[in-house]
Amino acid sequence: MAIKKVIVVGAGPSGLILGLLLAKQGIEVELLDAGAQLDDQPRAAHYASPAAYELERAGVLDDVKARGITPKGFAWRKMDTTFIAGMKLDVLPDDYPYKMQVLPLDRLGVLLYEHIQRQPTAHVKWSHRVVKIGQDQEKAWVDIETPEGIVRSEGDYVIGCDGASSTVRRELFGPEYPGETLDAQIVATNVRMSFSFHSNNATHDE
Numbered sequence: 001m002a003i004k005k006v007i008v009v010g011a012g013p014s015g016l017i018l019g020l021l022l023a024k025q026g027i028e029v030e031l032l033d034a035g036a037q038l039d040d041q042p043r044a045a046h047y048a049s050p051a052a053y054e055l056e057r058a059g060v061l062d063d064v065k066a067r068g069i070t071p072k073g074f075a076w077r078k079m080d081t082t083f084i085a086g087m088k089l090d091v092l093p094d095d096y097p098y099k100m101q102v103l104p105l106d107r108l109g110v111l112l113y114e115h116i117q118r119q120p121t122a123h124v125k126w127s128h129r130v131v132k133i134g135q136d137q138e139k140a141w142v143d144i145e146t147p148e149g150i151v152r153s154e155g156d157y158v159i160g161c162d163g164a165s166s167t168v169r170r171e172l173f174g175p176e177y178p179g180e181t182l183d184a185q186i187v188a189t190n191v192r193m194s195f196s197f198h199s200n201n202a203t204h205d206e
Helices: 013-023 049-057 061-067 105-116 167-173
Strands: 005-009 028-032 073-077 083-088 122-125 129-135 140-146 149-155 157-160 196-198 203-205
Touching: 005 013, 005 140, 005 149, 013 028, 013 049, 013 105, 013 122, 028 149, 049 061, 061 105, 105 122, 129 167, 140 157, 157 167
Parallel strands: 005 028, 005 157, 028 122
Antiparallel strands: 073 083, 129 140, 140 149, 196 203
């Protein structure tokens, strides 16, 4: 069966990249996000080779390189700048296309949104919170809480890109998501840090 329409829940970077990949195949893509606009939190900042490969497949890698930084290496240091560990990236061949890229996630989101708006088969809908999903032998659907009330949208597939508190995951698996809980506490937060990236031309301090 030819895929005609895919509903992507979550218009963060993952959802936007997926939407681009699908739309470029001529598939109608409806991206639904509970937020009123793009997430403006910087969060991640760098994208290693596997991510750079996907960015190229989505047709945005050149723009990421133009707006960001291609570092020659990076390091972890203590607050007093004592070296802990690092990695040199300038040993890669000059023509290797998938070098690490540095661009804060909020800026990447803006870039991806610009690209997806150019796709005639892709439509991003803000303030559209998915509250329930379902399927039968012919289609899948989502019930969506919108400013105008509850509406239903149907497609060939529903794909969840809606993060840690995923409605799609909860609807599929219930509160007990099948997986592994690590025996460690990991805390992720947004922190303004001072760091330097060395490109081929200059040192960039963020």
